[in-house]
Amino acid sequence: xxxxxxFTPNRNLSGRLTLWVMLTTLVxxxxxxxxxxxxxEGAVLESSEENAMSxxxxxxxxxxxxLKVVETAVENTVPEVExxxxxxxxxxxxxxxxxERNPTIIGSAIAFEPNYYPSKGxxxxxxxxxxxxxxxxxxxGTDEYEYHYMDWYQIPKLLNKSYWSEPxxxxxxxxxxxxxxxxxxxxxxxxxxxxxxxxVSLTWxxxxxxxxxxxxxxxxxxxxxxxxxKMDSILQAEDFYSTHAYSFIIGRxxxxxxxxDHSRILNDTYFTYSLETSDTLDDQVGYEMLAxxxxxxxxxxDGTGYTLIYKPIERTGWSMATVIPSDILNExxxxxxxxxxxxxxxxxxxxxxxxxxxxxxxxxxxxxFAKSADAIANGELDTPLPVIKTKDEMMxxxxxxxxxxxxxxxQIDEIKNINEQKGRIEGELKVARxxxxxxxxxxxxxxxxxxxxxxxxxxxxxxxVGGDLYDFFLRDEKLYFCIGDVSGKGVPASLLMAVTRSxxxxxxxxxxxxxxxxxxxxxxxxxxNETMMFVTLFVGVLDLPTGRLRYCNAGHCxxxxxxxxxxxxxxIANLPSGISAKFRFESQETIITPGTTIFLxxxxxxxxxxxxxxxxxxxxxxxxxxECCTPNATEIKPQQLIKKMTDAVHAFVCxxxxxxxxxxxxxSYKKEQKDYIFQRSITLPNNIETIPELNAFVDEICEAxxxxxxxxxxxxxxxxxxxxxxxxxAYPEGMKGDVTIEAMANDEKLKFIISDSGKPFDPTxxxxxxxxxxxxxxxxxxxxxxxxxxxxxxxxxxxxxxKNVLTLRKSLPHDKNNIETI
Amino acid sequence: MIFNIQVENDSVFATVSGRLDxxxxxxxxxxxLPIMENVxxxxxxxxxxxxxxxxxxxxLFLTIRKEASAKGGKVIxxxxxxxxxxVFMMTGFFNLFEIRND
Numbered sequence: 011x012x013x014x015x016x017f018t019p020n021r022n023l024s025g026r027l028t029l030w031v032m033l034t035t036l037v038x039x040x041x042x043x044x045x046x047x048x049x050x051e052g053a054v055l056e057s058s059e060e061n062a063m064s065x066x067x068x069x070x071x072x073x074x075x076x077l078k079v080v081e082t083a084v085e086n087t088v089p090e091v092e093x094x095x096x097x098x099x100x101x102x103x104x105x106x107x108x109x110e111r112n113p114t115i116i117g118s119a120i121a122f123e124p125n126y127y128p129s130k131g132x133x134x135x136x137x138x139x140x141x142x143x144x145x146x147x148x149x150x151g152t153d154e155y156e157y158h159y160m161d162w163y164q165i166p167k168l169l170n171k172s173y174w175s176e177p178x179x180x181x182x183x184x185x186x187x188x189x190x191x192x193x194x195x196x197x198x199x200x201x202x203x204x205x206x207x208x209x210v211s212l213t214w215x216x217x218x219x220x221x222x223x224x225x226x227x228x229x230x231x232x233x234x235x236x237x238x239x240k241m242d243s244i245l246q247a248e249d250f251y252s253t254h255a256y257s258f259i260i261g262r263x264x265x266x267x268x269x270x271d272h273s274r275i276l277n278d279t280y281f282t283y284s285l286e287t288s289d290t291l292d293d294q295v296g297y298e299m300l301a302x303x304x305x306x307x308x309x310x311x312d313g314t315g316y317t318l319i320y321k322p323i324e325r326t327g328w329s330m331a332t333v334i335p336s337d338i339l340n341e342x343x344x345x346x347x348x349x350x351x352x353x354x355x356x357x358x359x360x361x362x363x364x365x366x367x368x369x370x371x372x373x374x375x376x377x378x379f380a381k382s383a384d385a386i387a388n389g390e391l392d393t394p395l396p397v398i399k400t401k402d403e404m405m406x407x408x409x410x411x412x413x414x415x416x417x418x419x420x421q422i423d424e425i426k427n428i429n430e431q432k433g434r435i436e437g438e439l440k441v442a443r444x445x446x447x448x449x450x451x452x453x454x455x456x457x458x459x460x461x462x463x464x465x466x467x468x469x470x471x472x473x474x475v476g477g478d479l480y481d482f483f484l485r486d487e488k489l490y491f492c493i494g495d496v497s498g499k500g501v502p503a504s505l506l507m508a509v510t511r512s513x514x515x516x517x518x519x520x521x522x523x524x525x526x527x528x529x530x531x532x533x534x535x536x537x538x539n540e541t542m543m544f545v546t547l548f549v550g551v552l553d554l555p556t557g558r559l560r561y562c563n564a565g566h567c568x569x570x571x572x573x574x575x576x577x578x579x580x581x582i583a584n585l586p587s588g589i590s591a592k593f594r595f596e597s598q599e600t601i602i603t604p605g606t607t608i609f610l611x612x613x614x615x616x617x618x619x620x621x622x623x624x625x626x627x628x629x630x631x632x633x634x635x636x637e638c639c640t641p642n643a644t645e646i647k648p649q650q651l652i653k654k655m656t657d658a659v660h661a662f663v664c665x666x667x668x669x670x671x672x673x674x675x676x677x678s679y680k681k682e683q684k685d686y687i688f689q690r691s692i693t694l695p696n697n698i699e700t701i702p703e704l705n706a707f708v709d710e711i712c713e714a715x716x717x718x719x720x721x722x723x724x725x726x727x728x729x730x731x732x733x734x735x736x737x738x739x740a741y742p743e744g745m746k747g748d749v750t751i752e753a754m755a756n757d758e759k760l761k762f763i764i765s766d767s768g769k770p771f772d773p774t775x776x777x778x779x780x781x782x783x784x785x786x787x788x789x790x791x792x793x794x795x796x797x798x799x800x801x802x803x804x805x806x807x808x809x810x811x812x813k814n815v816l817t818l819r820k821s822l823p824h825d826k827n828n829i830e831t832i
Numbered sequence: 833m834i835f836n837i838q839v840e841n842d843s844v845f846a847t848v849s850g851r852l853d854x855x856x857x858x859x860x861x862x863x864x865l866p867i868m869e870n871v872x873x874x875x876x877x878x879x880x881x882x883x884x885x886x887x888x889x890x891x892l893f894l895t896i897r898k899e900a901s902a903k904g905g906k907v908i909x910x911x912x913x914x915x916x917x918x919v920f921m922m923t924g925f926f927n928l929f930e931i932r933n934d
Contacts (some may be wrong), residue, residue: 087924146891168881329933467843576934698854698855699855701853701854701855702853703854705853719915720914720915720918723884723915724915724918726884727884727886727919730853730854730886731886734854734886736886752884777921779895779924780922780924781922781923781924781927784928785894785897785898785901785926785928786898786901786902788894788924788928790891790894790895792884793887793889793890793891793923794888796889796922797887797919797922797923800923801922829916
């Protein structure tokens with residue numbers, strides 16, 4: 011079920027703002043309402059009081075007006091009475107005329123002192139009164155009606171002043187409430203002789219008060235008392251006095267003169283009721299009223315609060331009061347309060363809707379921004395932003411969004427480019443690494459047919475491309491090998507490594523002197539070495555037939571010689587290659603005896619570091635090497651040696667990361683396993699005329715080896731070319747010398763060793779003949795040694811013991827296995 | 833005699849026979865003089881009976897070939913056996929000469 015947003019204000023801004031505005035307004039409204047209500051309550055009370063007061067004043071004036079008319083009428087008649095005092099019978103006419111002149115007066119008497127006119131008896135008192143249709147006269151006093159003792163006669167006589175009597179019911183006439191004005195009359199001597207009266211009906215007074223009450227209740231919005239008839243009809247209700255305002259008048263003796271309840275008039279006094287309650291406040295009010303004071307007071311009767319406002323009617327000494335139940339005033343205040351609250355609620359509702367719609371309208375762009383931001387977050391960078399027309403914070407936000415979008419697009423593009431470049435560079439580095447690794451010999455054993463030696467090499471690269479190298483190849487019965495370490499790491503080192511390896515291959519292809527090879531590599535590198543990088547290099551040339559090892563070191567670590575014991579090959583340090591052109595590298599040489607292993611390595615081995623920053627070092631390396639040289643194990647397998655060394659290094663380094671390339675190469679030099687089955691030799695003088703003898707010798711050998719015509723002819727050609735070469739070049743012109751040719755064969759190989767004592771001359775050092783050149787460009791010479799190389803498997807030259815030794819080898823076809831033993 | 837040479841008006845025909853080894857090639861340098869004097873002609877060397885050839889022998893062929901192309905002549909080698917052909921192949925001579933078989 012969806013919860014309306016107003017109940018979940020935390021989830022949206024407009025709801026929250028609206029809620030806060032509403033709450034604040036509610037509090038302000040509440041406080042305002044409370045105080046307003048209080049003020050209204052006071053004002054209602056005050057205005058009700060004022061209203062009651064003014065009503066009572068009006069009633070008071072009305073009553074005064076009526077009474078004053080009566081008083082004036084009596085006063086105006088007094089001179090006429092004095093004038094006619096000698097004609098007592100005329101006085102009937104005077105009273106009658108006064109009634110005729112004043113309709114409010116319903117009766118008037120001139121009551122003389124007893125026996126004032128002796129002829130008229132004791133009770134002379136002319137009296138005029140209104141009958142049903144006319145005015146009648148009569149004498150008031152009789153033996154039954156001794157007026158001299160009545161209040162209206164006695165009180166003015168005693169007080170010597172005019173007097174309004176307390177209201178009373180007219181017993182003779184129409185049973186109406188009346189009051190009588192009594193005026194004492196005095197003669198010239200100041201002696202009282204009569205009291206003149208005028209009777210006035212007070213029926214109108216009750217009506218006046220009733221009308222007033224109806225009016226007042228209407229004002230107080232008590233609508234079920236809209237006229238006097240209705241008022242009378244609801245008068246019987248029990249709660250009348252506690253739900254309606256009413257007035258009453260009490261006389262000087264606190265008797266009710268008017269009261270909504272007619273039965274109380276002239277029957278009960280104010281105190282009859284006030285005394286019924288324990289609340290003495292109302293009694294106090296009664297006394298104050300009787301004392302002719304005016305004021306306002308509140309009291310409680312039967313749990314209902316009342317406000318009583320009172321005021322005297324001074325002419326008669328009566329007191330008038332209005333009673334307003336507090337509930338009416340409260341009702342009034344409540345009504346006004348309810349009106350205020352209604353308006354407040356209406357206002358709040360309007361405020362709520364205005365707030366909400368405004369907030370929604372204002373925050374609507376935020377939702378759209380959120381949508382846009384979500385879309386952007388999902389990768390839709392070109393998502394359109396909401397259109398903002400206002401020039402407020404939203405516009406500002408939009409501008410910020412726009413620039414964010416732009417810079418996002420730009421930066422993502424940049425990152426993409428960078429990543430592409432990075433990926434490409436990484437890919438290229440990987441390829442570079444592969445190319446670098448492919449340059450190194452990887453097929454082991456590399457020369458399976460060679461029983462006199464075994465080689466194994468291994469390069470364990472560090473993380474990045476590095477600059478270690480090893481290489482070897484066989485040429486003319488000589489093993490050319492090198493191991494090196496380029497300074498630095500990374501692509502530059504790997505490039506230099508590739509250069510070094512190529513130089514080695516190219517130079518060693520035609521030069522068999524290690525110092526020459528190193529010198530040429532050095533010169534080539536130093537010439538163009540602007541980056542000041544260098545290579546430590548060890549180059550060795552091992553002559554396989556003789557075991558002679560010539561080597562040249564260029565700043566590389568000394569190889570180990572493993573035999574029955576481990577020795578370090580003595581080396582001259584020289585300089586690393588690439589530092590100084592024309593540096594004279596010194597060659598060294600030694601004889602390697604069969605059963606010896608040469609172990610070459612780079613400093614990646616001795617400087618392998620474990621996590622405690624300790625180096626593997628030379629001692630550990632030699633210890634491992636020695637373990638391979640147990641006296642019984644006459645033969646050390648290069649691969650096993652390197653594996654053992656690798657395991658030792660790994661065990662030492664343990665978890666630490668390999669920081670440098672680790673390169674090792676081992677070369678075992680062994681005795682040739684297969685002895686030659688036969689061996690013959692011939693010595694010829696250095697005269698080409700003896701070539702046919704050589705041919706005959708070769709034919710003989712070939713026949714013994716069971717070779718066919720074609721092979722025989724090829725071998726003849728090779729031997730002839732080789733021997734002619736020696737004859738032509740080894741000895742200076744005219745000098746006599748010998749050339750010895752030894753032939754050795756087993757069932758696999760044929761070997762010829764051509765030796766002479768002439769000057770050192772290396773026929774293999776000649777450049778190769780380019781057989782693709784056109785005739786015009788072909789040199790005449792050089793074909794001989796070319797043919798020898800073409801025919802034989804290997805041609806090897808070595809100057810050893812003062813002799814040029816040229817060794818030619820040829821593997822025999824396997825099916826030819828019929829060697830003649832001599 | 834290794835080279836047996838017949839010189840005609842606009843051509844030279846020679847048979848090459850036997851072993852053309854180093855000593856023989858030294859001697860043959862004299863024998864090929866008639867060819868060298870007529871290198872502007874079409875020279876045919878019939879090697880039907882040539883048994884063996886060393887680099888010195890090859891040098892003779894190359895000398896003739898060079899002279900001929902310098903003087904506007906032409907050298908055709910005919911009927912070389914398989915062994916000689918192998919030597920020609922090894923030295924690239926097979927491509928230097930026009931080789932024909934009858």
